[in-house]
Amino acid sequence: MRRFSSVPFSGTQEQEQQLTSWLEQHKDMPGAAMPALQKAQEIYGYLPIEVQRMVAEGLGKPLAEIYGISTFYSQFSLCPKGAYKISVCLGTACYVKGSGKIYEKLQEMLNITGGECTADGKFSLDACRCIGACGLAPVMTINDDVYGRLTGDELEEILSRY
Amino acid sequence: MEMVNLKINNIPCQAPAGSTILEAAHAAGIEIPTLCYLKEINEIGACRICVVEVKGARALATACVYPVAEGMEVFTNTPKVQAARKTNLELVLSTHNQDCLACARSGDCELQRLCREYGVDKTNAFEGEMPERSVDDSAAHMTRDNSKCILCRRCVAACAKNQGVGVINALERGFETHIGCAFEAPLAESTCISCGQCIVVCPTGALHEKDDTGKVWDALNDPRKHVIVQTAPSVRATLGECFGLPIGANVEGKMVAALRRLGFDGVFDTDFAADMTIMEEANEFLHRVKEGGVLPMITSCSPGWVKYCETFHPDFIPNLSSCKSPQQMFGALSKTYYAEKMGLDPAEIFCVSIMPCTAKKFEVGREDQSAAGEGVPDVDVALTTRELASMIRRAGLRFADLPDEAFDPAMGEASGAGHIFGATGGVMEAALRTAVETLTGESLAKLDFTEVRGTEGVKEATYEAAGLTVRVCVVSGTANAGKVLDAVRAGEKQYDFIEVMACPGGCVNGGGQPTQPASVRNFVDLKALRAKALYDEDAGMGLRKSHENPLVKKVYAEYLGEPGSEKAHHILHTSYVVRERQF
Numbered sequence: 142m143r144r145f146s147s148v149p150f151s152g153t154q155e156q157e158q159q160l161t162s163w164l165e166q167h168k169d170m171p172g173a174a175m176p177a178l179q180k181a182q183e184i185y186g187y188l189p190i191e192v193q194r195m196v197a198e199g200l201g202k203p204l205a206e207i208y209g210i211s212t213f214y215s216q217f218s219l220c221p222k223g224a225y226k227i228s229v230c231l232g233t234a235c236y237v238k239g240s241g242k243i244y245e246k247l248q249e250m251l252n253i254t255g256g257e258c259t260a261d262g263k264f265s266l267d268a269c270r271c272i273g274a275c276g277l278a279p280v281m282t283i284n285d286d287v288y289g290r291l292t293g294d295e296l297e298e299i300l301s302r303y
Numbered sequence: 304m305e306m307v308n309l310k311i312n313n314i315p316c317q318a319p320a321g322s323t324i325l326e327a328a329h330a331a332g333i334e335i336p337t338l339c340y341l342k343e344i345n346e347i348g349a350c351r352i353c354v355v356e357v358k359g360a361r362a363l364a365t366a367c368v369y370p371v372a373e374g375m376e377v378f379t380n381t382p383k384v385q386a387a388r389k390t391n392l393e394l395v396l397s398t399h400n401q402d403c404l405a406c407a408r409s410g411d412c413e414l415q416r417l418c419r420e421y422g423v424d425k426t427n428a429f430e431g432e433m434p435e436r437s438v439d440d441s442a443a444h445m446t447r448d449n450s451k452c453i454l455c456r457r458c459v460a461a462c463a464k465n466q467g468v469g470v471i472n473a474l475e476r477g478f479e480t481h482i483g484c485a486f487e488a489p490l491a492e493s494t495c496i497s498c499g500q501c502i503v504v505c506p507t508g509a510l511h512e513k514d515d516t517g518k519v520w521d522a523l524n525d526p527r528k529h530v531i532v533q534t535a536p537s538v539r540a541t542l543g544e545c546f547g548l549p550i551g552a553n554v555e556g557k558m559v560a561a562l563r564r565l566g567f568d569g570v571f572d573t574d575f576a577a578d579m580t581i582m583e584e585a586n587e588f589l590h591r592v593k594e595g596g597v598l599p600m601i602t603s604c605s606p607g608w609v610k611y612c613e614t615f616h617p618d619f620i621p622n623l624s625s626c627k628s629p630q631q632m633f634g635a636l637s638k639t640y641y642a643e644k645m646g647l648d649p650a651e652i653f654c655v656s657i658m659p660c661t662a663k664k665f666e667v668g669r670e671d672q673s674a675a676g677e678g679v680p681d682v683d684v685a686l687t688t689r690e691l692a693s694m695i696r697r698a699g700l701r702f703a704d705l706p707d708e709a710f711d712p713a714m715g716e717a718s719g720a721g722h723i724f725g726a727t728g729g730v731m732e733a734a735l736r737t738a739v740e741t742l743t744g745e746s747l748a749k750l751d752f753t754e755v756r757g758t759e760g761v762k763e764a765t766y767e768a769a770g771l772t773v774r775v776c777v778v779s780g781t782a783n784a785g786k787v788l789d790a791v792r793a794g795e796k797q798y799d800f801i802e803v804m805a806c807p808g809g810c811v812n813g814g815g816q817p818t819q820p821a822s823v824r825n826f827v828d829l830k831a832l833r834a835k836a837l838y839d840e841d842a843g844m845g846l847r848k849s850h851e852n853p854l855v856k857k858v859y860a861e862y863l864g865e866p867g868s869e870k871a872h873h874i875l876h877t878s879y880v881v882r883e884r885q886f
Contacts, residue, residue: 190486203469203494204485204886213476 147260148221150191156184157195164199173200174210178217187221223258223265225303229281232271239293240279244268246293247281250300263303309375324355324366324377329826335379336388336417338395338455338506340367342825345460350453351391352417355379363387389421397429399507400436400450406508413506413820414453434478441489444497444664445512449481452509457821458482458501465807467782468611470495470886482509488886494614496781498607498805499661499687499814504824512661512815515684516694522653522683523566529647531569532562533633533714534657536577537725537810538688540836541659544817545692546702551832553840556707561695562657563708569641572710573656574717576633577724577733579858580604581849583626583875584730585738586866588800592771597621599776599791599798602730604628606666607805607814609879611781616788617881622801625876627672627681629724630656630663633714634681635674635874640862641714642675649675656685659725659813662805674874687815716854719841726834727779727809728755728762731802735766735775737850742769750847756838758808758830761787763798774798780807808834 163180167173177196178188185192188211197204211217229235229244244255247266251259258265274280277289288299305320311331318327328335338350348365357364358376363384366377378384395414403409436450456473459482463469470493474483484493502510522530539555548554562570588600603609603624612619627635634656638649656663663685666672672681686694695702709715720736723729732752740747754764755775760783766773776798778784784803790796806813808830819829841847849855863871 193485203463203472205470205472205474205483206463208485209472209474212474215476 148258148262150189152185152191159184160192160195161199164196168200174202174207175214178207178211182217187218189219189221218256220257220265221262223263225264225283227264227266227281227283228269228272229266230270230272230274230279231268232275234271234275235279238278240281240291243279243281243291243293243296246296250296264300307371307373307375309371309373309377311377312379313376318371320371322371324357324364324369324371324375325353327371328355328366328377328379333379334822335366336420337367337821337825338413338417338453339457340825341457341460341504341821344464345455345457347456350395350455352388354384354387354391356381356384385421388417389423392418392421392423393425393428395453396423396426397431398434399453400448401426402451406451407511407514408505408508408818411818412508415507416820432478434481436481439483439490440513441491442495442497442665443491443513443668444661445490445499445502445510447482447490448509448511449483450509451507452482453507454480454482455506456482457504457506458510461500461504465780465782466496466498466500466611466805467615467780467785468494468496468498471501485886493886494882494884496607496610496614496805497662497665497814498611498781500806502661502814503812503816503818504821505818506821512687512690513664514690515664515686516690516697518684519655519686519694522655525653527651528653529568529645529651530566530653530655531571531637531641531714532567532655532657533571533573533576533630533637534558534562535573535630535659535725535810536722536729536837537659537813537816537833538657538691540725540811540833541688541816542692543702544819545689546695548703550819550823550827550829551836553836554702555840556709557702557705558691559710560705560708561691561698561700561702564700564705565694565698567655569711569713571633571637571714572717572721573629573633574721574724575714575852575854576629576636577604577721577730578718578849578852578855579632579636579875580626580629580724580730581720581733581737582855582859582866583632583871584624585734585741585849587624587626588734588738589741590867592799599774599801600624601801601803602734603877604724604730605662605803605805605810606660606669607662608781608784608803610662610665610882611784611805612788612803613879614882614884615785618792619788620879620881623879625872625878627875627877628663628666629721630658630685631666631672631681631877632875634667634672634683636858637714638675638679638681639874640858643862644713649679653684654682656682657688657691658685659688659810659816660685660806661687661814663815669877670880671877688817689815692817712854714854716852718849718852719844719847720849721852722840722844723837725810725837726756726830727758727804728752728777728802729809729834729837730804731755731775731777731800733849734800734802735773736848738773739766739768740848740850742771744769751842755802758828758834760807773800776801778802779804779809781805783807811837 354363720733811833
C-alpha cells in the first residue's frame with residue numbers, strides 16, 4: 142500500500158530554507174539521518190514525501206533509507222496533525238475499559254486510520270499510552286481537553302463542539 | 304599478521320587477530336551456517352543461525368561478527384547450539400510462505416537446506432498470525448515476493464553498498480517489517496537499475512527473475528517462427544554450475560549441444576556481436592579522439608550500467624558510446640543481415656538471448672532497439688543462465704553426457720577478444736587490441752593487457768600508441784562507477800576511455816548467473832574462477848582480435864560497408880534518455 146498523505150503539501154520557502162541550511166551544516170556528520178528527520182519534523186510538523194526528498198538529497202542518501210527510518214520510529218509521522226489532535230489512550234486500564242472500540246469508532250467516523258489526518262486538516266487521530274487518568278478510563282484527549290468514561294455514544298456530540 | 308591461539312571444538316588452531324569466529328572455523332575446516340551474513344557488505348548478526356558457544360560467555364555468540372581472542376574456546380556443535388539453530392529456523396518458518404514445491408528456488412534454497420540439516424521436523428512449530436505480505440511484479444525483469452522474505456537484508460546491502468543504488472530498504476518495524484521501495488512505490492517506478500544483484504544474494508525464493516521460458520517454449524513450438532538463440536560470453540563459464548560441474552568449467556560445447564536439442568533453428572554466439580561491438584566502439588573512440596568529441600568515452604554494453612548512468616549521472620550521457628550492446632547488435636543483425644541472407648521476413652525471426660543478466664530483460668524493451676522497423680524488436684526474449692538451465696532440465700537432457708558441439712557458422716564465429724567480454728576489463732582489453740593495431744597499423748607483439756585484468760572494482764592504466772596517450776579506467780559495480788564519475792566530474796581524474804560493467808567483477812558475476820549459497824559466496828572468489836574460464840579460452844585461440852574475425856570482415860564487406868558507416872549507425876547504434884529519480 143502506498144503511503145501518501147491525502148493533505149496537500151503546503152511547505153513555505155522559509156521552512157525549506159531552514160531545513161536545507163541545517164542539512165548543509167550536518168551532511169557529513171555520521172548518523173545524520175535521525176537528527177535530520179527530527180529537525181524536519183520540528184519544522185514541518187510531519188514528514189511527507191516532499192520533505193523526505195529534501196532530507197535524502199541534502200544528506201546524499203537514498204530515499205528508501207530515509208523512508209525506512211521514518212517508518213521505523215513511532216516518533217515520526219508521515220501525515221500532518223490536524224487543527225484538533227485526538228489521542229485515544231490504549232494503555233492497559235483504558236484498553237480493558239473498551240478504548241479500543243472508541244478508537245475504532247473514531248476511525249470510522251472520521252474516515253481515516255490511526256496516525257492520519259482528515260483531508261480538510263481539521264482532525265488527526267492517534268493512539269497513545271497511559272496519560273495518568275486511569276480513574277476516568279477510557280480516556281481520550283482533543284488538544285488539551287480531556288474526555289473520560291466514554292461509552293462511544295457521546296463521540297458525535299463531542300466532535301461537533303470543534 | 305598478528306595471530307591468536309584459540310580452540311574450536313577442543314582442537315587448537317590459530318586465526319588472524321580481528322577475524323571472526325566464522326572465518327577461523329572455516330579455516331579450520333568447520334562450516335558454521337549463516338543466513339544474513341555477506342562478507343564485507345552485510346555483517347549485521349541478525350539471523351542468529353550462526354550462533355556458537357564461547358566458553359565463559361553469558362549467552363550464545365553470533366560467529367559472523369564475534370572476533371576471535373587469545374585463549375578463546377569455541378564450541379560450534381553442542382546440543383545447545385543445535386537446539387538454538389533449530390528453534391531460530393522454526394521461528395523463521397512461522398512467518399514464511401511454505402509454498403515450497405512451487406517456488407523458483409525449490410531445491411536451491413538456503414533456508415530449505417538448513418531446515419534439512421538441522422532436522423526441522425515440523426513446519427508449524429510456532430503457529431500464529433501471519434504478516435500481510437505483498438508481491439511486486441511491476442518490473443520487467445524481476446518479482447519480489449515478500450511472503451518468502453526472511454528479512455536477512457542481503458538484497459538491501461547489495462543494492463546500496465555494491466551498486467550504490469539503495470532503491471530498497473527494510474520498512475516499518477517489528478512484525479510489520481518488510482523490504483520495499485520508498486513510500487511503497489512499485490519497483491517499476493523506482494530507480495532500480497535492473498542489475499539483479501539482489502536476486503543472486505537472496506537466500507530464498509523471495510527474489511527471482513521474471514520467468515520468460517514460456518514465451519520461448521511457445522516460439523519453439525510455433526512452426527511459423529524461425530527461432531534462433533545467442534549466448535553471451537560469460538554463460539559458458541557458469542552454466543555448468545547448475546548441473547553440478549565445478550565453478551569455472553567452460554561448457555561451451557555442451558551448451559551448444561543442449562540448445563540444438565531444445566529445437567532452436569540456429570545456435571549462435573553473442574561473442575560474434577561482441578567482436579562487432581569492438582569494431583564500432585574502437586572506431587567511435589578513435590573518431591572522438593581525432594575529431595575532439597566528448598571524452599572520456601564510456602562503454603555501453605551493460606544495460607544495468609546504462610540505466611544507472613541515465614538515472615544518477617545523466618550529465619555523462621554524452622560520454623556513453625552510442626554502440627548498442629552485443630545482445631542488441633546480434634539481434635539487430637539477425638533481423639537485417641541474417642534475414643536477408645536467409646531470405647526470411649524479419650517478423651518471422653524470433654531471437655532469444657541467453658544472458659548472465661536480468662537488466663537484459665529490461666534492455667530488450669528499450670526504445671530505439673528495433674533495427675528492422677517498428678514492432679520488430681532486435682531481441683524478442685532475454686533469458687538468464689538460470690532460465691536456460693531450467694529449460695535443459697525440463698527437456699530431460701543429461702547435460703554432463705552431452706557431446707561438445709560447435710556454434711552454427713552463419714553468426715557463430717568469434718575471437719578471443721569477444722570471449723573475454725564477460726569479465727571486468729574484457730571489453731577494454733578487446734577494444735585496445737583493435738584500437739592500438741588500427742592506430743599503429745602494426746601487429747601487436749603482446750596481446751595481453753594484464754593491467755586491466757583482475758577482479759578489483761577500479762583499475763587504471765595508460766597506454767601509448769602511435770604518439771597517442773590513452774588513459775583508461777575499468778570499473779565494475781555501479782557504486783564504484785559513481786565514485787569514478789564523481790572524480791572525473793570534479794577534475795580529480797582524467798581518462799580517455801572508461802569501461803563500466805554494472806555487476807562487481809563483470810558479467811561472470813551478473814544478476815542472471817547461477818545462485819551460489821553464502822557458504823560459497825563468502826569464501827570462494829566466484830568472479831576470478833569464472834573469469835579464468837574466459838581468459839583461458841582466449842589464450843588458447845589463434846583468433847584473438849575482433850578485427851581479424853573473418854565473419855566480422857564478411858559482414859562489413861557484404862552488408863555494412865565500414866565501421867561507423869551510415870548503415871552501421873542505423874543498425875548497430877542507439878540513443879539514451881534522462882530518467883527521473885522519483886523513488
